[in-house]
Amino acid sequence: MKKIKSFKSLLKTVKSTDYRHYICCALTLIFAALTFLVFPTSFTRIGESLRDLWTSVCFYVQELFDANFGIAPTVNVYSTVPWTPIWGLPATWEEFKVLWGKYWEIWATKENVSAYFLKIGEGAEVFSRYVLLLVVPLMLVGYLAFRRYLDTHNNDYNKESGPLRAVKKIADVTYIPGKNWISGFVRFLKEHPKHYQTWLLIWAINFNVIVIFIEFIAFYLYFVVSFDFLNIYRQVYKLFIDISVPVDFIPFPFWCLFGYLIFCAVRKNIGYTNLNHMEHMNRGFINERPIVYMVCGTMGKKKTTAISDMLLSQEVMFRDKSLEKLLENDMKFPQFPWINLENNLKWAMSTHRVYNLATCREYIRRLRALFYIEPENERELRRIKKQLLRRYNLPYDNRLFDYDYERYGFYYDDSLKLTDVWSVIETYAQLYLIYVTQSALLLSNFSIRTDTVVSDLGNFPMRDNDFFKRKAAEIDFISKYSKIADFDAFRLNRKVIEDNINKDSFEFGAVGITEVGKERKNNLELQEKKKKDEQTNQKNDGFNDWLKMIRHSATVDNFPFTKVITDEQRPESWGADARDLCEIVHINESSDTRLAMPFFALFELFYALIYSKFAGLYREYRYMRSDNTLPLYAFKKLASMIEHRYKRIYNTFGYCVLSVQVENGTQDGEVKNKKYYLCSKKIYSKRFSTDCFSDYFAKKAIRSTVGLDDLAEYADVKASFDELKQQNSYFINDLVYKQEKEKKE
Amino acid sequence: MTGKRILINLLKVAGGLVAVLLIGYFIFTTGQVSV
Numbered sequence: 165m166k167k168i169k170s171f172k173s174l175l176k177t178v179k180s181t182d183y184r185h186y187i188c189c190a191l192t193l194i195f196a197a198l199t200f201l202v203f204p205t206s207f208t209r210i211g212e213s214l215r216d217l218w219t220s221v222c223f224y225v226q227e228l229f230d231a232n233f234g235i236a237p238t239v240n241v242y243s244t245v246p247w248t249p250i251w252g253l254p255a256t257w258e259e260f261k262v263l264w265g266k267y268w269e270i271w272a273t274k275e276n277v278s279a280y281f282l283k284i285g286e287g288a289e290v291f292s293r294y295v296l297l298l299v300v301p302l303m304l305v306g307y308l309a310f311r312r313y314l315d316t317h318n319n320d321y322n323k324e325s326g327p328l329r330a331v332k333k334i335a336d337v338t339y340i341p342g343k344n345w346i347s348g349f350v351r352f353l354k355e356h357p358k359h360y361q362t363w364l365l366i367w368a369i370n371f372n373v374i375v376i377f378i379e380f381i382a383f384y385l386y387f388v389v390s391f392d393f394l395n396i397y398r399q400v401y402k403l404f405i406d407i408s409v410p411v412d413f414i415p416f417p418f419w420c421l422f423g424y425l426i427f428c429a430v431r432k433n434i435g436y437t438n439l440n441h442m443e444h445m446n447r448g449f450i451n452e453r454p455i456v457y458m459v460c461g462t463m464g465k466k467k468t469t470a471i472s473d474m475l476l477s478q479e480v481m482f483r484d485k486s487l488e489k490l491l492e493n494d495m496k497f498p499q500f501p502w503i504n505l506e507n508n509l510k511w512a513m514s515t516h517r518v519y520n521l522a523t524c525r526e527y528i529r530r531l532r533a534l535f536y537i538e539p540e541n542e543r544e545l546r547r548i549k550k551q552l553l554r555r556y557n558l559p560y561d562n563r564l565f566d567y568d569y570e571r572y573g574f575y576y577d578d579s580l581k582l583t584d585v586w587s588v589i590e591t592y593a594q595l596y597l598i599y600v601t602q603s604a605l606l607l608s609n610f611s612i613r614t615d616t617v618v619s620d621l622g623n624f625p626m627r628d629n630d631f632f633k634r635k636a637a638e639i640d641f642i643s644k645y646s647k648i649a650d651f652d653a654f655r656l657n658r659k660v661i662e663d664n665i666n667k668d669s670f671e672f673g674a675v676g677i678t679e680v681g682k683e684r685k686n687n688l689e690l691q692e693k694k695k696k697d698e699q700t701n702q703k704n705d706g707f708n709d710w711l712k713m714i715r716h717s718a719t720v721d722n723f724p725f726t727k728v729i730t731d732e733q734r735p736e737s738w739g740a741d742a743r744d745l746c747e748i749v750h751i752n753e754s755s756d757t758r759l760a761m762p763f764f765a766l767f768e769l770f771y772a773l774i775y776s777k778f779a780g781l782y783r784e785y786r787y788m789r790s791d792n793t794l795p796l797y798a799f800k801k802l803a804s805m806i807e808h809r810y811k812r813i814y815n816t817f818g819y820c821v822l823s824v825q826v827e828n829g830t831q832d833g834e835v836k837n838k839k840y841y842l843c844s845k846k847i848y849s850k851r852f853s854t855d856c857f858s859d860y861f862a863k864k865a866i867r868s869t870v871g872l873d874d875l876a877e878y879a880d881v882k883a884s885f886d887e888l889k890q891q892n893s894y895f896i897n898d899l900v901y902k903q904e905k906e907k908k909e
Numbered sequence: 910m911t912g913k914r915i916l917i918n919l920l921k922v923a924g925g926l927v928a929v930l931l932i933g934y935f936i937f938t939t940g941q942v943s944v
Contacts, residue, residue, distance in 0.1 A: 251940070252940075252942075267938060267939070267942045270938055270941055270942060271935075276937075279937075279941070280937045280938075283937065284930075756914075763925065765918040765922050766918075766922050768914075768918050769915065772915060772918075776910075
């Protein structure tokens, strides 16, 4: 009875286990069987490599301590496995030298070149035979089929042809379930990594990967004490013997596939390196600029794009700078338990006791004062203890965050001045606040998206500021947006709303103001506004004084954590008092989009060929027909696949170069020519809206009851008198007025 | 794609082809020696 029960429970377990586990186990068994049946020598090699490692370790220790264990190193001994290395590599260095000379003798001979081109000719013949026999006729048939469809006209809206329906039905029971199963299986493997890790281990044994690794360590240990240069070649020969196993086993087409995948990985890596280099060049450009600067250019010159890009980089630079300075301050008192201070600050921030630099300074200063108080009696001591615990979450004995200053010192001497530990704590706390602040350090009059990922395991948080490797599907979950710039926070005197809660909120961060001239206006436009006016205006609000003093509120450890970046079409649109503070960056021109990833030319040519052919035929097809046919379906699928890949590569690795000129705000100095790089992945990944003020115009347009089609059209090439009057133009109205006046006279 | 870009891409592809032929020639010569 018990046996039946246990059998039933076993059956239940078997049934409830995902069947893909059984497939994985079967594959594991097959791979393991291959190890014994096809690669039995791999065990011999592992044994030999372990022996080599052991003798090398003994040799190393022997030489290190000048001892003699009587064990000779075996790493230079050839394997007993009877393999021949790939590419006929000679066994000894002497043979290799002879062949090396022979190689260069042959290399430059006419016969060798002729033989090579003959070989290529043979290969090309085979290739072209297949191309001519298979691909070209197929393409011709496809093209002719497509053209045949273009000869007949129909209005069968979205109706599918018979062949297309048949193909879709076949795909429904073959391709689609197959594809779904494979993608599900890949997901399954990712969820259960032990399966593929076992496979990797088995194949690492089969292909001598483990042997190569052990032999490398064995030779390293042998070489560092023997400096036996003569036997390096022997190791190369042994390496070639070991890699001849996978080379012989894996078929050539798979090597081509591996080669292509490695080629893709390498070129992507180069692409990312180039993009990061450009980002660093941009950061250098921004660092060279003063705290306030203005980007100018006519419409469509990518001004707002450029300032958004600069603000994004600036925000990351602030975080990087705070991290750099945190480490600098950490090193001043290396034994200080900074984690205690950080945890205390986290608590203070969560209880809103610390929320900006001023409150942070105040918080530490109060703690410092409590530290220095020497209680005169027990009652006062109790009062201090209570206060420390309640207001600062610190026990009295721990009021210097558990730092043993008597042992490790209270002062830091940098040979310029003496700094006590509390001053360093105050600086550290402010830098920590800048580093951990969750919001983007951006304030702007248009929205900018940032996507820094913060990883926090409860210790020191790490920020991932990468701009180029974010997945498009993830950005909605990791995005933060710039803060709404309340201009009252930038006014030192009068405010638009006097009791504005945000009026004193600005301390540090990067400020972005697009179309600054329309906000601040120039002296000519402000002629009628007076400083004495009752209403707040550009002349009496103290905005320019704020700009001049901005670094004072934002300086921590002698570094100003603030920058104001503005844009406008003409520099003169912004009043001279503020403009003279700035540098002006004129955008002269933007280059075409280029690609940071190399070796893409062949695909680009292929794309141009296929897509241009498809676009022409598709336009014609749409004009003639409305149904869906198999050739259209297949051609569209192919063209869209190629187009999607092309777009994705260009969106990831595309960039354009802005040629800019930098001059002083006074516009009387030397003009410097510079370059600024706009990388598509960084700046066009839903970062900002080019029509950031469009909501205003949308509201205006929705009031209208008239569309473009409803507007009156000229009747002829020459406008009639009534048509001219419909323009409501100052010029025409003046003419009409004059005419009517003359008539009256 | 503009004509200029196509020309640049053609030149790049031609350069790549020459590089591949050269690498192929080195490998081919290796085969000749070992024989």
